[in-house]
Amino acid sequence: MLPEMKLHIFKYLLLAAGTLSCGKEGLSPQAPPAEAGMNVPAATGTVSISLGGPFSATRVANPDSSVETTCQRWALWIFDGDGDSVVYGTGLSGESIRKTVLVGSYTVIALVNYPGSLVPANIKKKTDLTGWTTSLSDNAAASMLMYGEVTVDLEKDRTVSRTVDVRRLVSKVGVKKVSVAFENPYLAAKTTVLEAIYLTNLYRTSRLGADYTAAELRTAEEAWYNVMGWREADDAVPAMDALVGETAIQATLTPSAPHTSPHYFYAYPNAWAADDDTHDASWSRRSTRMVLQVRVGDKTYYYQVQIPAMGRNRIYVAEEIILKKLGSMDSEQEIPGAVDVVFSATGQDWDKDVSVLENS
Numbered sequence: 001m002l003p004e005m006k007l008h009i010f011k012y013l014l015l016a017a018g019t020l021s022c023g024k025e026g027l028s029p030q031a032p033p034a035e036a037g038m039n040v041p042a043a044t045g046t047v048s049i050s051l052g053g054p055f056s057a058t059r060v061a062n063p064d065s066s067v068e069t070t071c072q073r074w075a076l077w078i079f080d081g082d083g084d085s086v087v088y089g090t091g092l093s094g095e096s097i098r099k100t101v102l103v104g105s106y107t108v109i110a111l112v113n114y115p116g117s118l119v120p121a122n123i124k125k126k127t128d129l130t131g132w133t134t135s136l137s138d139n140a141a142a143s144m145l146m147y148g149e150v151t152v153d154l155e156k157d158r159t160v161s162r163t164v165d166v167r168r169l170v171s172k173v174g175v176k177k178v179s180v181a182f183e184n185p186y187l188a189a190k191t192t193v194l195e196a197i198y199l200t201n202l203y204r205t206s207r208l209g210a211d212y213t214a215a216e217l218r219t220a221e222e223a224w225y226n227v228m229g230w231r232e233a234d235d236a237v238p239a240m241d242a243l244v245g246e247t248a249i250q251a252t253l254t255p256s257a258p259h260t261s262p263h264y265f266y267a268y269p270n271a272w273a274a275d276d277d278t279h280d281a282s283w284s285r286r287s288t289r290m291v292l293q294v295r296v297g298d299k300t301y302y303y304q305v306q307i308p309a310m311g312r313n314r315i316y317v318a319e320e321i322i323l324k325k326l327g328s329m330d331s332e333q334e335i336p337g338a339v340d341v342v343f344s345a346t347g348q349d350w351d352k353d354v355s356v357l358e359n360s
Helices: 003-024 126-130 238-244
Strands: 044-050 073-079 085-092 096-102 104-112 133-135 146-154 163-168 171-175 178-180 192-200 205-207 251-253 263-267 289-296 299-306 314-323 339-343 354-359
Touching: 044 146, 073 096, 073 126, 085 096, 096 104, 104 126, 104 163, 171 289, 178 251, 192 263, 238 263, 289 314, 299 314, 299 339
Parallel strands: 171 314, 178 314
Antiparallel strands: 044 096, 044 354, 073 085, 073 104, 104 146, 133 205, 146 163, 163 354, 171 263, 192 251, 192 289, 289 299, 314 339
């Protein structure tokens, strides 16, 4: 036999051995080879999500509950098991977002009234969204940031029907009634005017995915707003002021004529515990306070209500604040026994949560 013929026979034997080896690794020898360029359709499922809410506006001090649930615009992201963004979508109030993706398990996150600084297309990872830091000024009475997430399992050629509940990032703080009942007849004879109500010691920022813990709150004053009192005008952030104070109430109080107009304010949660609170003259982390500025005769006094450790989408509303004696000359200091406070729903969930409904 010629050497060239032996070489060709040897190459053929090697090729045959290789083919048998592939068959042993799990490829069916009987399966016909795939045609070049043939695409196998991927199995997909569809998710359709809608959100409703009226467009409306009112002053912050006494909003209708429908205002607090208003949706101006919203966005949706679908993240896979690795936390990667598979797809996103945006819509206005009443518009649905419908997406089709490969079958599998996903986390769906909805964000209502997202700020202009957040570009939905730039979110590539779930942690990019959950860790996003937002300012209190990104909120408005009729445009509150709301966040929610849910796990969705998508099957081939099916549309899953689920509900994604979204919750406001802010806490709601307020008072429904302010009364005067001075025990001293001399004080009772003086003209008493409720000039202003506002929040102090406010944390400026929040994370989308979760509130900051007390340990995570920064100590630096610039991380806070209305530090130890209502700020000077040149430090004003108008968008925050609209949420956290009313400075022109000017309501005269008498024992027979209390102030009965409710006043509500919105703040990012301050998790500082009441037991760790301080009234030291030098700044350090401390509780948020609701301060009543009251003129008695020709002098101004301050009455404060400490707000306990706060959580998002929770309410801290006093049914009534009763002035019993003169308050402090310093808005950060308290006079024991100066006020009686009756809380209505301290730390309870907000009455009307908002839902993002996933339609089939």
